[in-house]
Amino acid sequence: MAIFANDPTRTSWLDVPADSDFPIQNIPFGVFLTRDDIITIGTRIGDTAIDLGAMHQLGYFSNIPLTDDIFLQDSLNDFISDGKNTWRAVRNRIAEVFDNANPELRDNPEHRSIILFDLDEIEMQLPVHIGDYTDFYSSREHATNVGSMFRDPENALMPNWLHLPVGYHGRSSTIIPSGTPIRRPNGQTIAQGADRPVFGPSRRVDFELEMAFITTDANSMGEPIPIEEAEDYIFGLVLFNDWSARDIQKWEYVPLGPFLAKSFASSISPWIVTLEALEPFRTSSPAQEPQPLPYLRQPGPGSFDINLEVDLIPEEGDPTTISRSNFKYMYWTMAQQLAHHTSNGCKVNSGDMMGSGTISGPTPDSYGSMLELAWGGKRPLELPGGGTRTFIEDGDTVVLKGYSKKDGLRIGFGEVRTRLLPAISL
Amino acid sequence: MAIFANDPTRTSWLDVPADSDFPIQNIPFGVFLTRDDIITIGTRIGDTAIDLGAMHQLGYFSNIPLTDDIFLQDSLNDFISDGKNTWRAVRNRIAEVFDNANPELRDNPEHRSIILFDLDEIEMQLPVHIGDYTDFYSSREHATNVGSMFRDPENALMPNWLHLPVGYHGRSSTIIPSGTPIRRPNGQTIAQGADRPVFGPSRRVDFELEMAFITTDANSMGEPIPIEEAEDYIFGLVLFNDWSARDIQKWEYVPLGPFLAKSFASSISPWIVTLEALEPFRTSSPAQEPQPLPYLRQPGPGSFDINLEVDLIPEEGDPTTISRSNFKYMYWTMAQQLAHHTSNGCKVNSGDMMGSGTISGPTPDSYGSMLELAWGGKRPLELPGGGTRTFIEDGDTVVLKGYSKKDGLRIGFGEVRTRLLPAISL
Numbered sequence: 001m002a003i004f005a006n007d008p009t010r011t012s013w014l015d016v017p018a019d020s021d022f023p024i025q026n027i028p029f030g031v032f033l034t035r036d037d038i039i040t041i042g043t044r045i046g047d048t049a050i051d052l053g054a055m056h057q058l059g060y061f062s063n064i065p066l067t068d069d070i071f072l073q074d075s076l077n078d079f080i081s082d083g084k085n086t087w088r089a090v091r092n093r094i095a096e097v098f099d100n101a102n103p104e105l106r107d108n109p110e111h112r113s114i115i116l117f118d119l120d121e122i123e124m125q126l127p128v129h130i131g132d133y134t135d136f137y138s139s140r141e142h143a144t145n146v147g148s149m150f151r152d153p154e155n156a157l158m159p160n161w162l163h164l165p166v167g168y169h170g171r172s173s174t175i176i177p178s179g180t181p182i183r184r185p186n187g188q189t190i191a192q193g194a195d196r197p198v199f200g201p202s203r204r205v206d207f208e209l210e211m212a213f214i215t216t217d218a219n220s221m222g223e224p225i226p227i228e229e230a231e232d233y234i235f236g237l238v239l240f241n242d243w244s245a246r247d248i249q250k251w252e253y254v255p256l257g258p259f260l261a262k263s264f265a266s267s268i269s270p271w272i273v274t275l276e277a278l279e280p281f282r283t284s285s286p287a288q289e290p291q292p293l294p295y296l297r298q299p300g301p302g303s304f305d306i307n308l309e310v311d312l313i314p315e316e317g318d319p320t321t322i323s324r325s326n327f328k329y330m331y332w333t334m335a336q337q338l339a340h341h342t343s344n345g346c347k348v349n350s351g352d353m354m355g356s357g358t359i360s361g362p363t364p365d366s367y368g369s370m371l372e373l374a375w376g377g378k379r380p381l382e383l384p385g386g387g388t389r390t391f392i393e394d395g396d397t398v399v400l401k402g403y404s405k406k407d408g409l410r411i412g413f414g415e416v417r418t419r420l421l422p423a424i425s426l
Numbered sequence: 427m428a429i430f431a432n433d434p435t436r437t438s439w440l441d442v443p444a445d446s447d448f449p450i451q452n453i454p455f456g457v458f459l460t461r462d463d464i465i466t467i468g469t470r471i472g473d474t475a476i477d478l479g480a481m482h483q484l485g486y487f488s489n490i491p492l493t494d495d496i497f498l499q500d501s502l503n504d505f506i507s508d509g510k511n512t513w514r515a516v517r518n519r520i521a522e523v524f525d526n527a528n529p530e531l532r533d534n535p536e537h538r539s540i541i542l543f544d545l546d547e548i549e550m551q552l553p554v555h556i557g558d559y560t561d562f563y564s565s566r567e568h569a570t571n572v573g574s575m576f577r578d579p580e581n582a583l584m585p586n587w588l589h590l591p592v593g594y595h596g597r598s599s600t601i602i603p604s605g606t607p608i609r610r611p612n613g614q615t616i617a618q619g620a621d622r623p624v625f626g627p628s629r630r631v632d633f634e635l636e637m638a639f640i641t642t643d644a645n646s647m648g649e650p651i652p653i654e655e656a657e658d659y660i661f662g663l664v665l666f667n668d669w670s671a672r673d674i675q676k677w678e679y680v681p682l683g684p685f686l687a688k689s690f691a692s693s694i695s696p697w698i699v700t701l702e703a704l705e706p707f708r709t710s711s712p713a714q715e716p717q718p719l720p721y722l723r724q725p726g727p728g729s730f731d732i733n734l735e736v737d738l739i740p741e742e743g744d745p746t747t748i749s750r751s752n753f754k755y756m757y758w759t760m761a762q763q764l765a766h767h768t769s770n771g772c773k774v775n776s777g778d779m780m781g782s783g784t785i786s787g788p789t790p791d792s793y794g795s796m797l798e799l800a801w802g803g804k805r806p807l808e809l810p811g812g813g814t815r816t817f818i819e820d821g822d823t824v825v826l827k828g829y830s831k832k833d834g835l836r837i838g839f840g841e842v843r844t845r846l847l848p849a850i851s852l
Contacts, residue, residue, distance in 0.1 A: 190585075
């Protein structure tokens with residue numbers, strides 16, 4: 001079905017720089033503080049932020065059944081709860097208003113001055129209130145690499161891995177938007193061969209290159225979501241940096257999984273790009289052998305061709321791209337993850353977030369973590385400006401970027417940028 | 427410091443049956459729907475529910491700085507955010523109003539008709555909106571029993587277990603109050619020796635006898651809570667049944683921990699008993715050897731003497747008490763759990779819930795799960811009315827109860843009661 005907002009031939013009367021992640025075909029959703037310190041839901045075209053709360057008050061959405069305050073909120077949860085048809089209607093209407101040929105707002109300077117903001121006038125917030133956050137572990141290359149280093153290269157993949165999308169529950173309270181600095185965590189670690197742990201700053205702080213999807217209310221408790229319907233409950237995606245402390249993780253994770261090694265911080269990009277905007281970039285995921293059980297059989301192509309990049313910026317130095325990967329490498333699809341997650345009747349709510357797991361590609365320059373890029377510290381990365389890295393150092397900034405591109409159309413996510421500050425002293 | 431509300435000599439003008447869990451010294455907090463379908467925050471004395479929203483509107487809390495709508499909410503989160511001094515002031519004031527000698531409400535029939543409800547007129551709700559839920563694994567006996575069955579009897583406790591309170595993040599969206607029935611989950615399991623899993627109803631549904639504590643806003647992201655202050659951020663406790671599907675768990679839990687084996691349902695008792703009300707029952711936890719690292723050293727007695735009991739009620743049969751345990755058996759204290767949880771800077775919010783882990787005592791009749799009571803199916807429990815149980819069967823109801831008793835004072839939790847319904851058909 002053709003979606004008006006996705007028509008690649010259309011342009012906007014707003015300026016869109018070449019190679020912008022945010023042409024009029026994107027129309028992502030986010031939450032920001034305006035120059036007047038008002039919180040609102042908005043979208044973005046080019047480098048212009050658009051206040052949807054103001055647009056709605058000025059009548060631009062009068063043909064769509066929306067509550068008066070649907071965009072005057074500090075999270076997208078209620079809007080996401082309105083469901084897929086509403087998301088589409090709102091995206092289509094935004095595409096219409098900002099279309100090059102449409103004068104309604106273009107030629108109304110008073111309304112423009114209320115609705116439009118330069119990016120430097122606004123402050124992006126967390127786009128959703130995340131009730132529950134789950135992280136999957138769905139890159140075969142990543143699971144194999146980590147299994148080789150943490151356990152046994154001969155049996156790197158656990159016996160369950162090819163049969164189900166392994167996942168675990170994560171901590172919602174420390175998910176932060178791009179731009180928020182984080183602290184190196186303290187924690188328990190144990191030296192090789194030591195018989196007692198010590199407590200202090202982690203020495204193996206790592207990023208994880210992930211994407212995450214945001215859901216809408218999907219089911220009643222006790223009821224599964226069939227895989228054929230799963231994508232209807234996915235609002236959109238963000239870039240996701242699942243910060244990890246490898247030394248804490250290695251000591252704490254048996255037998256109940258990662259805990260404090262992850263819960264100190266997780267960063268997301270602030271604009272949620274809708275699944276609908278990504279439709280032109282749909283592609284197949286890797287062939288699955290053995291064939292999954294029927295409740296996990298993916299109906300048609302279930303992945304998306306999204307180029308991903310990790311930049312490392314030392315405190316005094318230039319950015320270096322240390323990894324280039326792609327979302328399409330993931331073995332398990334989002335629909336499989338959501339169908340599996342609800343197969344036991346687990347309730348999924350609006351604003352829940354599900355991380356993909358680290359997105360490692362097949363080659364060493366496409367690995368999605370320092371653990372893999374520098375192979376557990378054994379192959380330090382050389383930085384072009386001098387110096388090396390095995391893990392992330394104090395003062396380093398990590399930037400994840402992502403975009404899809406095809407036939408001249410580019411739909412991107414912007415970035416998630418996070419600086420690591422030193423541990424607090426004890 | 428003496429707390430007025432805890433004075434054991436005082437009695438109420440409300441009827442309190444002998445052996446009630448809710449004398450005037452308890453004053454727990456909960457949320458309920460009244461006969462008029464209004465949601466309110468309340469407390470309970472004997473078998474009378476007390477509408478704190480109505481009491482506040484009628485001026486009974488006018489000497490305490492509270493917002494007008496603090497009790498007219500569908501969760502206790504905001505009240506809990508007000509902090510320890512407010513909790514104490516409100517409990518003391520309730521103790522005063524319902525004291526035998528106080529006529530202000532006792533002799534005001536109009537106010538009594540607005541404020542007081544019989545238990546069968548109200549419907550208890552979840553008392554808090556749980557942002558994040560963590561489950562610990564802090565009973566040495568339980569960890570040893572499970573480690574023996576799931577892994578290796580010779581090395582049942584993992585090397586980290588005596589050094590830190592092992593825990594993992596759980597699913598908030600499926601935490602339900604007492605009385606809500608649950609469904610047997612479907613999921614992937616693998617038969618002994620099989621090379622492929624199957625999908626279908628779990629055949630090893632189990633309860634876990636736990637308690638859980640509810641926190642208030644405790645810290646800023648990045649900052650730890652010192653163990654000496656940890657209890658200041660604990661509002662109170664509930665009984666907690668951490669429903670588990672052992673066959674799903676065994677297959678899915680490596681390497682990232684339990685996921686769908688737990689997230690189908692978790693049940694809590696609806697009245698939060700404050701830590702302050704439990705003060706008379708404070709006791710020491712088991713000696714810890716090796717001594718924990720300094721950030722985990724418990725300052726003084728950190729446990730509570732709370733008798734626990736598990737009743738099993740077959741669909742057509744009488745209740746049988748299948749386990750008697752005690753909260754004081756836990757190796758790690760709540761303060762240690764909270765200090766550890768925040769040692770990496772993880773932010774804790776009002777309404778977060780932290781489960782103790784299964785509370786197994788030293789003897790087989792004090793084990794806190796069917797897995798242990800029937801030793802992985804090898805020692806079926808005989809039910810007095812006939813029949814046996816290795817795990818929970820469709821139609822069974824599991825009831826957890828808990829109370830403290832000393833010098834004639836009994837402070838209890840009531841119960842958490844949950845019936846298991848058959849799996850939905852696929």
